Amino acid sequence: MIILWIVLILVAVLLLWVIAVYNGLVNLATRTDEAWSDITVQLKRRYDLIPNLVSAVKGYAKHEKGVFEKVTEARAAAIGAKDMKDKEGAENQLSKTLKSLFAVAENYPQLKANENFLSLQEDLTDTENKIEASRRFYNANVRDFNIKIKVFPNNVFANMLGFTSRKLFEVAPAMAQEIEKAPKVEA
Numbered sequence: 279m280i281i282l283w284i285v286l287i288l289v290a291v292l293l294l295w296v297i298a299v300y301n302g303l304v305n306l307a308t309r310t311d312e313a314w315s316d317i318t319v320q321l322k323r324r325y326d327l328i329p330n331l332v333s334a335v336k337g338y339a340k341h342e343k344g345v346f347e348k349v350t351e352a353r354a355a356a357i358g359a360k361d362m363k364d365k366e367g368a369e370n371q372l373s374k375t376l377k378s379l380f381a382v383a384e385n386y387p388q389l390k391a392n393e394n395f396l397s398l399q400e401d402l403t404d405t406e407n408k409i410e411a412s413r414r415f416y417n418a419n420v421r422d423f424n425i426k427i428k429v430f431p432n433n434v435f436a437n438m439l440g441f442t443s444r445k446l447f448e449v450a451p452a453m454a455q456e457i458e459k460a461p462k463v464e465a
Contacts, residue, residue: 296435299432299435299436300435300439302426303423303426303427303432303436303439303441306419306422306423306426307423307441309419309422309423310416310419310420310423310444312419313412313415313416313418313419313420314416314447316412316415316416317409317412317413317416317447319412320405320408320409320412321356321369321409323405323408324372324402324405324406324409325353325356325357327398327401327402327405328349328353328372328376328402329350329353330398331379331395331398331399331402332346332349332350332379334394334395334398335379335382335383335386335395345375345378345379345382346379348375348378349372349375349376349378349379351375352368352371352372352374352375352376353372355368355371355372356368356369356371356372362445362447363445365447366447366448373406376402380399383395383399413447416447417446417447417448420444420445420446420447421446423443423444424443424444427441427442427443428443
């Protein structure tokens with residue numbers, strides 16, 4: 279009879295532990311999904327600002343049609359990206375084309391003094407900062423989730439329960455190389 283109670287207690291403890299592992303994985307998966315949602319909200323805001331910014335610059339730089347087309351194409355590609363890999367590449371390309379748009383704007387002093395352009399530029403800069411913060415939050419959640427499903431013995435139950443690792447939302451290798459080449463300020 280004592281052996282039966284010991285077995286029942288061990289089964290109950292194991293069951294409670296599996297439930298705790300499962301609930302922890304669900305919690306982390308939900309937080310990761312929420313973090314991705316934060317990124318998409320900021321990206322949507324960015325997509326909404328870009329046409330207004332392009333319109334403001336177009337009025338001053340009519341002969342820069344190629345830059346406007348590239349920004350518009352990059353925006354469309356970013357909006358249409360379906361999976362994480364495509365989204366990552368499209369967002370990095372969009373960031374690159376926006377830099378070229380701001381480079382064009384630098385050639386027009388009247389544009390740089392235009393209140394509408396300055397407001398749009400400030401809004402876009404704020405949005406870019408929010409995207410970066412959202413990306414860091416998402417990646418932290420992905421890291422925690424991936425660690426939880428990879429450590430033993432969680433990995434056994436995570437696989438059985440269908441949890442798979444998530445991909446980080448990273449800067450593309452080409453963008454990382456640009457960052458590495460950033461000018462160094464020396465005093």
